[in-house]
Amino acid sequence: MDFSTQAIPRIDPRRPWVLGPSGLKRIVLGDDSGSRDAALLAHGPAHKPLRSSGPFSQRLLVVAHAERGQLDDAAREAIAAAAILAGKDGEVLALLYGMQDAAPEALAELAVDRALTVADPGYAPEQKLALLQQLLQQESPHTVLFADRSEDADLGRRLACRARLSVVTDVVEIAADGVRRRQPGAGFSLRERAQVLLLARGVAEAKLPFVGKGERLQTAALPAISEQVQDLGSAASPASQLALEEADLIVSAGNGVSNVPGFLALAEALGAAVGASRVAVDDGRFSRDKQVGATGKTVQASAYIALGISGAVQHLQGIKSCRHVIAVNLDAAAPMIKRADLSIIDDCQSFISAFEALVRRERNLV
């Protein structure tokens, strides 16, 4: 039989293809247009749609303080909660302290539709309250959301008490039938949705599939109102004197660190708190109160430098809320390397001495 004369319908698997409406790759017969590069699809920049283009008939306000020009996870979750609750005709308005340098794209990425960015004046509750009440009068949002931690929690409580708004603190769940808060010793309590909500961690998933408009109101200055309480300045106490849970910079040692005095000298030079993994604590190299992880302490430092720690799941649990993790390890396949934002593949002993010498030189300690 002569096969060459028979017309066999064949499809070249490397033909150009187009992305179908279901998101699947489609090869259209007889069509030469389309993409040939499969890698483009997998790793192309994720294009997120706009949440809602308006017109808006109602709005929610989120108030947040940024730290070093960036919002932390709690504040991001508060904005995400507002964006999810807003619906099609709801606008997400944000009053952000300390984010005056943020680009409109960054604001849009946060799912904020309109933002008022103000330089953070430090401790100025009366001025912040006056600006907030001014904003409430102008925009009349139906709900004001805060993250229930540090400055935001303070300002939220002040606002609720000053403006006599209904308030629910420690909100752990926002549902259709109301909001749930954690009640000490009594599980959850169900309340009606209030005008001011102070949100605990985990109320909303901070990762959103959409972006906001990211417009910016004209930056307003804080109204000049005299404060009852005077701010005499703040100081960060040296991390080495702090409890591990409170420290902002932690250097932590694991099994890879054999030269403990050298490690402690590095921590002192850096002004960092000392942590350790379970292995290092069990060995007796460090005391039990230094242990970080599921059976030890849960830390929330901005920077966590893990030296010679492979990163067991229990240890990673303890550093879940650390912003920047730097790992130094000989094993490039260790789980800690996957978690870390910066990984150095090196021997800990030589790295510690080099890093200590560098830090001492830079701080003029030698």
Add this chain to the structure above:
Amino acid sequence: MKIAVLIAPAVHPVSGRPCAGEADLAALALAQRLSSQVDVWYAGAADDAALADYLARGATHIHTLALAAGREVLSPLAEALQDYALVLCGARAGGGDGSGLLPYQLAEQLGRALLPDVLDLSKSDQQWQALQALPKGVRRTLAAKLPLVASVHARAASAVGWSYARLQQGKIQRKAATGAALPQVVLEPARRARALVAASKVSGHARMQGAIAGGEGKSAGIVVKQGDSVEKAQVVLDYLRQHQLVDF
């Protein structure tokens, strides 16, 4: 100077029985360090047994404004505390609502300045200076004139140890009071809270692609293998400086 300290029974985290709250004990200890005339106040529905822990931990005399359960304590407390120049309380009660709202409401009701999350108080000239605890070990110094309301951070100072003799000698004086009824709350057993998640309209294919690529930014960890230790140390320092994590 007369100082008022507000206390409330907390719920013991393990046994669930009423006990003294950490922050309230810290407030009591701070007040006793500042002055010898310390009046301890409580408003609410708790019985004497629930307050006994405070007697054993240093309170000699507790003034109780006895209210029925589910009544607001703010107005009777504000009335009782008007004559005190300095009112201290724990930043958060470990029982009841534990919302941390009372110091704010009280300061508003009494028309006074509030010093939140205080670790220490001291008098200098005409002003009082407070050391405020902020997260990540930052300490702020605030100054204000009397009259003041201050909420004391749980980390402030430890109270004296538990003593049976003090428990026996301590007195609780009850006085009936009335407050407005609070709205009923529905209690439920604790469970895993459901987070709000945005409805995503992307296809299953896109979701699988996302799962392969990993979370945004998360997969972008930098791995440095090249160079000797000195160069690598410089990389770490550059990273710390770039993200403003160190101040040198």
